Amino acid sequence: MKGGTIYRLRGNKLSFILVVLICTTIVLWAWEKTPLVTSLLPAQDQFVMPYSEYPVDSHMKPSQVINPTGHFEENFSDAIATGKTRNEPLVQDYSPKKRNEPLVQDYSHKKRNEPLVQDFSVTPISSATTNSTKNIENIRDLATSSAETKVCNYAKGSWVVDKRRPLYSGFGCKQWLSGMWACRLTRRIDFSYEGFRWQPENCEMPEFEGSAFLRRMQDKTLAFVGDSLGRQQFQSFMCMVTGGKESPEVQDVGWEYGLVKARGAIRPDGWAYRFPSTNTTILYYWSASLCDLEPLNVTDPGTYYAMHLDRPVAFLRRYLDRFNVLVLNTGHHWNRGKLRANRWVMYVNGMPNNDRKRAEIWNAKNFAVYSIIKWVNSQLPKHPQLKAFFRTISPRHFRNGDWNTGGNCDNTTPLTGGSIVSQDEPSDPVVADAAKGTGVKILDITPLSELRDEGHISRYSNKAMDGVNDCLHWCLPGIPDTWNEILAAQV
Structure with missing residues (x-):
């Protein structure tokens, strides 16, 4: 039991x-x-913040967003496709390469009450990856279309007093600087024009340092091609990069570019110097019009020259492949007096120009500017190492006449016409239109130089004649140094 x-x-x-x-x-x-x-459980997409909640960073590209962990990713769909986690950024660093080139974005709304992104509703988990990727692509595309990158406009800004100026001594730099432009060696006694620095409005322009520039230009060549104002810019650059000090180690390599003084000539067509420590070459070639000049009779010393408006100077065609930075300028030789004195005859398509409208001096100049920029742009794909700049015209400041009719620029008080340039558009619409859509950059120095009438050589030239003032060229050190600071900031 x-x-x-x-x-x-x-x-x-x-x-x-x-x-x-x-x-x-x-x-x-x-x-x-x-x-x-x-x-x-929350849907998968709920782990991604709506776009309006993303922190905005001043150095972000339009196509960037910041994920919740704070890492940069160019495109979340790339992370999905590659299997990368949120803690593995696809892109490590988007900080600007140069302080003066900020990638600042504008995420302001068109209307204060209009959200930048209207609606990115949560996608159910059942359609996870595909719809999530589409939403992310929509976010990226919208950000790209609505955000505009603000690029530094170096021509817009103001002149400010800077005790660190000038960048080299006006009593030195005799190795590179022509005596007629060294105003410290003349009878001039006022040098307040030396003590100013140009400050662009929306970006920082780094302090120029010669040795640093040479390191950046290691094994490279900087070429200035233009008129006597281009020659001033070249001499200014040589003084800046050496600090105005004697540099016996610098090599004269003009012969490599055919820049040798011809028999009976006052000077060679240009100069070329090389810094052995970095193998950096800086050169200048005189071409007042940038047009190819061809003697009509090679046996006649007094021959006329075909001035080919549609053909760049032969020096450029021959040596362009050796340049890394090219700075072009023209302007002041485009007048009837200069053409007659130089015996230049306008040619187009290899024939004398018969177009009366084009023969008008400013139309001819504009035609040549378009031609040279078009040609340089056509060469850029063949020379990907090349950065090309077209410098706008340096302003004249003759008052009460011209250089040969008693004109003068006796003002010695800085900035009597103001210190600020506020315009956004380029000062030369012809150059701007010719360069639009090309790889040629505009070096716009006209407005900021217009404010500096006290910086000309004026009546202090050591070769001055009674009653003749030089209100075209500049004292050095002086305004062309600023042109080169702006150039160096973009190289």
């Missing part, structure tokens, strides 16, 4: 255990088949 009871108890216990196991299995199966758990 007792033994039977024990066996019954054991049987009931086993039955109970079996029932519990069966019920547990049924519950687990039912739990797995119901959406209860899924409905209680």
Whole structure:
């Protein structure tokens, strides 16, 4: 009897255990088949912040967003495709390469009450990856279209007093600087024009340092091609990069570019110097019009020259492949007096120009500017190392006449016409239009130089004649140094 009871108890216990196991299995199966758990969990896209909540960084590219971990990623869909986690940024650093080239974005709304992004509703988890990727691509595209990169406009800004100026001594730099432009060596006694620095409005322009520039230009060549104002810019650059100090180690390599003084000539067509420590070459070639000049009779010393308005100077065609930075300028030789004195005859398509409208001096000049910029741009794909600049015209400041009719620029008080340039558009619409859509950059120095009438050589030239003032060229050190600071900031 007792033994039977024990066996019954054991049987009931086993039955109970079996029932519990069966019920547990049924519950687990039912739990797995119901959406209860899924409905209680947040959808996958809820882990991504709406675009309007992303922190905006001043150095972000339009196509960038910041993920919740603070890492930069160019495109979240790339992370999905490559299997990278949020803690593995696809792009490590988007800080500007130069302090003066900020990648500042504008994320302001067109209307104060109009959100930048209207709606990015959460996508159910059932359509996870595809729809999430589309949403992210929509965010990126919208950011790209609505954000505009602000590029530094070096021509817009103000002149400020700077005790660190000038960048080299006006009593030195005799190795590079022509005596007629070294105003410290003349009878001039006021040199306040030396003590100013140009400050662009919306960016920082780094302090020029000669040795640093040479390191950046290691194994490279900087070429100035233009008129006598281009020659001033070249001499200014040589003084700046050497600090105005004697540099006997610098090599004269003009012969490599055919820049040798011809028999009977006052000077060679240009100069080329090389810094052995960095193998950096800086050169200048005189070409007042930038047009190819071809003697019509090579046997006649007094021959006229075909001035090919549609053909760049032969020096450029021959040596362009050796340049890394090219700075072009023209302007002041485009007048009838200069053309007659130089015996230049306008040619187009290899023939004398018969178009009377084009023969008008400023139309001819504009035609030549378009031609040279078009040609340089056509060469850029062949020379990907080349950065090309077209410098706008340096302003004249003759008052009460011209250079040969008693005109003068006797003012010695800086900035009597103001210190600020506020215009956004380039000062030369012809150059701007010619360069639009090309790889040629505009070096716009005209407005900021217009404010500096006290910086000309004026009546202090060591070759001045009575009643003749030089209100075209500049004292050095002086305004052309600023042109080169702006150039160096963009190289």
